[in-house]
Amino acid sequence: MSDESFASSERTRLRRLPKRGHYDRRTIYQILDAGFVCHIGYVIDGRPYVTPTSYWRHGDKVYWHGSHASRMLAEVTDAPVCLTVTHVDALVLARSGFHSSINYRSAMLFGTARKLDGEADKLRALEAFAEHLYRGRWRELRPPTRQELLATTVVEMQIEEASAKIRTGPPADDDTDYALPIWAGIVPLSLTRGTPQDDGRLAAGVEVPGYLREGETG
Numbered sequence: 001m002s003d004e005s006f007a008s009s010e011r012t013r014l015r016r017l018p019k020r021g022h023y024d025r026r027t028i029y030q031i032l033d034a035g036f037v038c039h040i041g042y043v044i045d046g047r048p049y050v051t052p053t054s055y056w057r058h059g060d061k062v063y064w065h066g067s068h069a070s071r072m073l074a075e076v077t078d079a080p081v082c083l084t085v086t087h088v089d090a091l092v093l094a095r096s097g098f099h100s101s102i103n104y105r106s107a108m109l110f111g112t113a114r115k116l117d118g119e120a121d122k123l124r125a126l127e128a129f130a131e132h133l134y135r136g137r138w139r140e141l142r143p144p145t146r147q148e149l150l151a152t153t154v155v156e157m158q159i160e161e162a163s164a165k166i167r168t169g170p171p172a173d174d175d176t177d178y179a180l181p182i183w184a185g186i187v188p189l190s191l192t193r194g195t196p197q198d199d200g201r202l203a204a205g206v207e208v209p210g211y212l213r214e215g216e217t218g
Helices: 025-033 071-076 119-133 146-150
Strands: 037-044 047-054 056-058 061-067 080-093 101-115 152-158 161-167 185-188
Touching: 025 056, 025 080, 025 101, 025 161, 037 061, 037 071, 047 061, 047 071, 056 119, 061 071, 061 119, 071 152, 119 146, 119 152, 146 152
Parallel strands: none
Antiparallel strands: 037 047, 037 080, 056 061, 061 152, 080 101, 080 185, 101 152, 101 161
8 A cells, every 4th residue: 555645735735733644545545445425426406415435445446335326325416425424433532621522534536427337347346345345255255146236336536636634632631720629531432243143034054154254343
């Protein structure tokens, strides 16, 4: 993974607490690769909209998909888009409300969305999505039918500009507040995968695949 940085621009340069800003691809892509849901910001008829959706990254591009009837996917095609991803890592409890905060990792990307038209390109992108969720899953799935591919729109966006913002560590209280009899610190938060639960209609002899067992998830 490249350590090359995206150029800081008026859109991506952090003005508030710039020390939390990161522009290198390694940091930004690690944030993207750790997530599954993003928020897509776009404009329709002069009005702003933000839509949550699943996404994945491959190289310097991000992808998302949905029904060919999706208004969002139709509107963002060949249009400028802002895509954001956020992970909440901890609640930060300070001795004052002013200094209480949240530890987080976030990334903001800008680019132009483009619809994938070729069947082979759509298949490769959908395979990358399945493998992003669970490595090894795609080869087990029934291949998509032609009708399913026609009903699915896949969008890619070349990342033109990007920045990350990260907060870590304990609260930073005013010096005079440290003597107060108030508990302060962090409450870690995490997203974990639980025990797989079958749908109740498994064919005879089907067992939980290795990539779903503890310690073998992708």
